[in-house]
Amino acid sequence: MVTHLTSESIALSRLKELAAKAADVISAHRHVRLISHNDADGLTSAGIMCRALMRKGMTFQTTITSRLAQDTIDTIKSSVSAEDLVIFCDMGSGQIELIRQIENDVIVIDHHMPVGESPAKVAVNPHYTGIDGAIYLSASGTTYLVAKEMDPDNVDLAGLAIAGAVGDKQLFGSANLHILEEATQAGVVSVKKGLKVGDGDIADVLEYTPEPYLDITGDIKKIHDFLDILGVKGRLSELSHGDLKKLTSSIALKLAKHASPEAVDAAIGDVYYLEKELVKNVYDFVAMLNTCGKLEKAGMALSMCMQDASVVEEIRQLTIEYQRSIVANIKQAEGMLQQGKNICYIIAKDMDNTGMISSTMVRYMHPEKPCIVTNEVEGIVKISGRGTRALIDKGLDLAYALREGALAVGGQGGGHNIASGASIPPGKVQEFIDIVDDIVGQQSGEESGDKK
Incomplete structure (x- = not known):
C-alpha cells in the first residue's frame, strides 16, 4: 500500500511539473486563442482557463467546438496573430497532424489517450505520468492543475474541475481525489450523502432525469405510485434523513435487477455541492452544461462558468425540456x-x-x-x-x-x-x-x- 501511494504521489508530482511548464509559457504571452470541447468537461475546462487568464489581466478569444477538425484549424489560423498563444482543452492529444499545422506556440491540456508525439510546445496530459485520464483525471482537472500553477489562489476554481470529472463519469481516486480534498479543505466544495441527481420536487426529478434510468423514468403515474408506496414527497434537498434513506434504498433495489454495479454507485453516494459556483448541486450544473453544449448554446454555458447569473434560469428551463427529450429518445431506442x-x-x-x-x-x-x-x-x-x-x-x-x-x-x-x-x-x-x-x-x- 505504501508503494502504491508513493507511485501515485510521484505521478501527480510529475504532472504538476508539466502544468508548471504550461503556466510559464502562458505567462510569457499577452493574448490567448482558446479552443475547448462542448461537453461539461470541455466547458468547465474553458471556464477555468478563462477565469485564470482574466485574473492575470490577459486577453483571450474562446471557441467551443464539438470536435477538432480541419475547419477549426482553418478558423484558428485565420484569427491569430504571430505572437498569440493557442491553447487546446479537452482535445488535441489524438490529432497531431492537425495541431502541427499551427505555427504559433501551442499548449494542449487534455486527458484523452495520446496518439503519437505531440507537436505542442507543452502537452499536459495525465497519461504521460501514468495516471489514467479516462477514470482518474478529467480535462477540467488537468486545466485546474495548470491554473493552480498560474496562481495558488485559483483553488477556488476546483469546483469546476469536480463538475468536469462528474460530467465524464470519473472516479474520485488518484488525481481526482487530490483535487477533491483540496477543494473541500478550502471550502470550495462540500459533500453530502444522497441520490446523485439534481435538486427539485422528487416526482419531477424522477420523471425527467435520464440518470439513473429506472423502470419508472418518464412515466408520471408509475412514479407517483412508487412514491405513494414509500410515503415520500417534496423537494429532494428537503427530505428527512429517513425519507431519503427509504428512497435511495428502493432505487438501489430497482437498479440491482438490471443495471451494472457502477450504475448503482453512480446513482447513490456522495453528492458534491459547488459552494463558489452559481449552481450548487453538481448534477444540476453538469446537466445544464451538457444541455448548452448539445443545443449549441456554449456561450451561455461559458457565461455561467464565469459567474454570469443572468443566464442561469434560462439554462435551467432549457435543461428540463432537453432532459425530457432525452428520456423520450431512450424509450424510442429501446425498441x-x-x-x-x-x-x-x-x-x-x-x-x-x-x-x-x-x-x-x-x-x-x-x-x-x-x-x-x-x-x-x-x-x-x-x-x-x-x-x-x-x-x-x-x-x-x-x-x-x-x-x-x-x-x-x-x-x-x-x-x-x-x-x-x-x-x-x-x-x-x-x-x-x-x-x-x-x-x-x-x-x-x-x-x-x-x-x-
Missing part, C-alpha cells in the same frame, strides 16, 4: 436495440442524444456488452460507443475498436477505452458494426460471444 455476438447496437437516422442512449443501454439495461449507436445525419454517420469498467477489466478498448473499425471503412474515430466516438461514410454501417463486433470479441477473448 431498436439489436444484439451482435459481442456488442449491442442501434442503427438510427436523425436521432438525438446518441451518446446518452448508448451509455444508458450499457449501464442500465444490458451491462454484459458494450453498446454502439450509429446515427446518419446530414450525409455522415456519427457513432457513439460506451462500455463499463467491468468490461474494460475484461479487455474492452472502445477507442481502439472504433478507431480501427472506422479506418477500415474510410472514416475516423477515437476517444477513451470506455467511451468513444467515430464518423464514417453512409452505406458502410453494417460493415463497420461487423468489424467492431469482431474486434471487441478479440479483446475479450470472445468470451462474451455466446453469453447474454
Whole structure:
C-alpha cells in the first residue's frame, strides 16, 4: 500500500511539473486563442482557463467546438496573430497532424489517450505520468492543475474541475481525489450523502432525469405510485434523513435487477455541492452544461462558468425540456436495440442524444456488452460507443475498436477505452458494426460471444 501511494504521489508530482511548464509559457504571452470541447468537461475546462487568464489581466478569444477538425484549424489560423498563444482543452492529444499545422506556440491540456508525439510546445496530459485520464483525471482537472500553477489562489476554481470529472463519469481516486480534498479543505466544495441527481420536487426529478434510468423514468403515474408506496414527497434537498434513506434504498433495489454495479454507485453516494459556483448541486450544473453544449448554446454555458447569473434560469428551463427529450429518445431506442455476438447496437437516422442512449443501454439495461449507436445525419454517420469498467477489466478498448473499425471503412474515430466516438461514410454501417463486433470479441477473448 505504501508503494502504491508513493507511485501515485510521484505521478501527480510529475504532472504538476508539466502544468508548471504550461503556466510559464502562458505567462510569457499577452493574448490567448482558446479552443475547448462542448461537453461539461470541455466547458468547465474553458471556464477555468478563462477565469485564470482574466485574473492575470490577459486577453483571450474562446471557441467551443464539438470536435477538432480541419475547419477549426482553418478558423484558428485565420484569427491569430504571430505572437498569440493557442491553447487546446479537452482535445488535441489524438490529432497531431492537425495541431502541427499551427505555427504559433501551442499548449494542449487534455486527458484523452495520446496518439503519437505531440507537436505542442507543452502537452499536459495525465497519461504521460501514468495516471489514467479516462477514470482518474478529467480535462477540467488537468486545466485546474495548470491554473493552480498560474496562481495558488485559483483553488477556488476546483469546483469546476469536480463538475468536469462528474460530467465524464470519473472516479474520485488518484488525481481526482487530490483535487477533491483540496477543494473541500478550502471550502470550495462540500459533500453530502444522497441520490446523485439534481435538486427539485422528487416526482419531477424522477420523471425527467435520464440518470439513473429506472423502470419508472418518464412515466408520471408509475412514479407517483412508487412514491405513494414509500410515503415520500417534496423537494429532494428537503427530505428527512429517513425519507431519503427509504428512497435511495428502493432505487438501489430497482437498479440491482438490471443495471451494472457502477450504475448503482453512480446513482447513490456522495453528492458534491459547488459552494463558489452559481449552481450548487453538481448534477444540476453538469446537466445544464451538457444541455448548452448539445443545443449549441456554449456561450451561455461559458457565461455561467464565469459567474454570469443572468443566464442561469434560462439554462435551467432549457435543461428540463432537453432532459425530457432525452428520456423520450431512450424509450424510442429501446425498441431498436439489436444484439451482435459481442456488442449491442442501434442503427438510427436523425436521432438525438446518441451518446446518452448508448451509455444508458450499457449501464442500465444490458451491462454484459458494450453498446454502439450509429446515427446518419446530414450525409455522415456519427457513432457513439460506451462500455463499463467491468468490461474494460475484461479487455474492452472502445477507442481502439472504433478507431480501427472506422479506418477500415474510410472514416475516423477515437476517444477513451470506455467511451468513444467515430464518423464514417453512409452505406458502410453494417460493415463497420461487423468489424467492431469482431474486434471487441478479440479483446475479450470472445468470451462474451455466446453469453447474454
